[in-house]
Amino acid sequence: MEYQGVLKKMTTENGDVIQYYLDMNSDFLNMNQLLNKELEISFVTYECLSCGKEKQIYRQGFCKSCFFENPNAGDWIMRPELSKAHLGIEDRDLEYEKKAQLQPHIVYLANSSNVKVGVTRKSQVPTRWIDQGAHEAIEIVEVPNRYLAGITEVALKEHVADKTNWRKMLKNDIEEEDLSKWQERLRAFIPEEVQEYFIENNKETELNFPVEKYPEKPKSLNLSKTPTYQGKLVGIKGQYFIFEDQTVFNVRANEGLVVKIGVV
Template identity: 65%
Template sequence: MTYEGVLTKMQTEFSNPIQYYLVFENSFLSLNQLLGKSMEIDFVGYQCLNCGKKKKIFRQGFCYDCFMSSAAAGDWIMKPELSTAHLDIEDRDLDYEKKVQLQPHIVYLALSSEVKVGVTRQTQVPTRWIDQGAVQAIPIVEVPNRYLAGITEVALKNHYADKTNWQKMLKNEVPKVDLLKEKASLKYLIPKEVQDFYYPEKENLYELHYPVLEFPTKINSLNLDKSPNFSGKLTGIKGQYLMFEDGTVFNVRTFEGYVVKIVI
């Protein structure tokens, strides 16, 4: 069978194991059913996720013009502490920024390659952790806006990583860490403005299990711009990565906005 469409990040369903889907405009593909089977990925072209034009993708699924102008690509996306909607100050589009920034956000610890701190909207739990390939995660605080989450993350980044080592994550090189103890030990690190949002009695530790037949020992990252045609046997899915028998891994999120043809 052949599927063709614009890549967007894999949709997920929180279960054991996590269910993964590639969703196109007129079809979708259940990837868990392809484990142990061969698939072919062919690069066809580009389509910006914002303007829909067939322009080369610059970053985050956007063409250059859209990345530089869209409110969905503002600096506060990657750096929540730069959020200003709570002050009624516009970055690119205040209505959009209020909609996204002025809603409950979670600051969390996640265990993927090591313990990392991060921020996500409350509505993105546990999707955010699945996308990172975390095997465990625990919320630290729930705050009413993105700015408060951002300054909390900045304070904790002095003690925890804020990025995942994706190679260790894919190889399943994960240390044994007690996230409940980590959470209990860090209250004094949280900014004064956020102290009231820390709830030590909420010990809601999430466990995440991925559909993987075999973890790779050596990794080669597939780049569709350099290798527009690839075929291999799917052996696992973790984070936003497809893993293949020969050690090739494909980060679907990196290639959002690319038009592909997938042959099963």
């Protein structure tokens, strides 16, 4: 069987074991069903996720012009504290930014390679945690807009990490943490205007990834250097395929690439 399509972030479904789905144009693959099977991944071309043109991908699945024009790639995406829709100030498309920014957001703690702070729309819980490969997470505050979440994250990352070490995450080189204690420890550093949104007596969410074998020394597959790769799929964590030979492939980082995936 062979499938072809433009790569987009895998959709997920939480359960006893997280289910992963890959949209390949006319096919919707349940990647869990391909565990322990030999896969061949081949680069075909590029397709910008915004304009749909065959143009080299610059960042986040967009060609260079779309990256600097599309509202989905505004600076406030990566830096929520730059959000201005609550002030009625436009970045690229005010109507879109109002819809995206003026909705409930969560500031959370997640443990993937270490305890880190992050921000996501409430509607993206627990999807955001799954995408980061976190095996446990907890919500700290729930605020009405992205700006308040952003300034909270800025304040807290002075006291806790805000990045994931992808190698440690994939190696499953992690320690169990009591995130409730971390939440209480960080409470004093939450900005005054956000204190009222602190979530009391919250519980951790635990996540179980479909991984049969973790790599000891993960090596990243770069399709621009290795346009065709074949290996046995033994796990999926975050947005990564994990292969038996310790090769890992980040689907999210390769959005906008048109690939063929064959089940050998």
